[in-house]
Every structure is written in C-alpha cells, then in structure tokens.
Amino acid sequence: MSEFKLIAEAEIRPTEDEEKVEQALRNVLMEVSIEKVQKGDKVYMVAKSDKPESLLVIHAKLRESAILEAARSYLKKFSSDNKVxxxxxxxxxxMGKISLCTPERESSLGPIKIEVECSNPESLIDWLTPHTRRGHPVREYGLDWLKKSLKSEKQ
Structure with missing residues (x-):
C-alpha cells in the first residue's frame, strides 16, 4: 500500500454546474488532479492526490470552525484499518466552508466523499483533529510529523 492516497468525488447532479462542483473540490483540497468521470448513469468530479498536503485546507478550516473534538469523533466513526x-x-x-455530513441526508445535492487510504489512519486523525481541552488542541502535530508517521508505519 502506498503511504497516502486520497480520492474525493462529488456527483454532478443534472441541475448543477460542473464548474461549481469542481470549484467546491478545489476550495477544500490542495494539490489535486481533477477529472470528470462517468460511472453508470451518473457523472462525478473526481480529485486525486498522493500528498498529505492536499488536506491542509481542511486541517486549517477545522480549527477555524472550532469543531475539532466533534470532527475527531466523526473521523473515528468513519475510519478503518487503512482508511479514513x-x-x-x-x-x-x-462557499469555502467545512461542514461534515452523513453520506446522503444532510447535503441535498449529494456530499463530497473524501476517502484517504494510508498506512496509519490514527496518525492522520491525530494530525487533522488532535485531542482538545476546553476547545483548544492539547498538542498540535505538524505535517512533517504526519509524513514520518505514515512512513514509519509502512515499514
């Protein structure tokens, strides 16, 4: 398995402007390649990256929104041995905001699904959403720490 592989997809519904769907992806992800993909009778914008830096916008916006502990619980709920x-x-x-939602219910036009396959999901969760005390991170982990954690777990 590679150290880090991100795939994000958002369905382009018939009433949507595909450029706006692409912009929604670009507003929350960095350093990604984006393409339009047909899957059966549905069309998606799909973003891909092999760099943890692609999540830097989400990392920052989670802190701006002051929802780290709730986001941490959410990510743990949707993680497995090698995926978040x-x-x-x-x-x-x-609109440049982060709003976590359930797969279908809370986003009338369908959500953006971001799936990260990595060697150490726990480290990714710790980096994105560290433990907090009174709403502030107890310890922040840097991007270099995350990259080392992903490499060391791979060996």
Whole structure:
C-alpha cells in the first residue's frame, strides 16, 4: 500500500454546474488532479492526490470552525484499518466552508466523499483533529510529523 492516497468525488447532479462542483473540490483540497468521470448513469468530479498536503485546507478550516473534538469523533466513526472517510456538504465547500455530513441526508445535492487510504489512519486523525481541552488542541502535530508517521508505519 502506498503511504497516502486520497480520492474525493462529488456527483454532478443534472441541475448543477460542473464548474461549481469542481470549484467546491478545489476550495477544500490542495494539490489535486481533477477529472470528470462517468460511472453508470451518473457523472462525478473526481480529485486525486498522493500528498498529505492536499488536506491542509481542511486541517486549517477545522480549527477555524472550532469543531475539532466533534470532527475527531466523526473521523473515528468513519475510519478503518487503512482508511479514513469523510463526507463534506458540497454547498458549504463551494462557499469555502467545512461542514461534515452523513453520506446522503444532510447535503441535498449529494456530499463530497473524501476517502484517504494510508498506512496509519490514527496518525492522520491525530494530525487533522488532535485531542482538545476546553476547545483548544492539547498538542498540535505538524505535517512533517504526519509524513514520518505514515512512513514509519509502512515499514
């Protein structure tokens, strides 16, 4: 398995402007390649990256929103041995905001699904959403720490 592989997808519904769906992805992800993909009778914008830096915007916006502890619980709920999955409200992402949601219910135009496959999901969760005390991170982990954690777990 590679150290880090991100795939984000957002369905382009018939009433949506595909450029706005692409912009929603670009507003929350950095350093990604984006392409339009047909899957059956649905069309998606799909973003891909092999760099943890692609999550820097989400990392920053989670702190701005002061929802680290809730986001931490959310990510743990949607993680497994080698994956972390999150769903973002597409309209909020278009406006440059982070709003975690459930797979379908809370985003009327469908969510952005971000799936990260990595060698150490626990480190990724610690980096994105560290433990907090009174709403402030107890300890912040840097991007270099995350990269080392992903490499060391791979060996």
């Amino acid at each position: 999955i999150m769903y973002l409200n597409k309209q909020a992402a278009f």
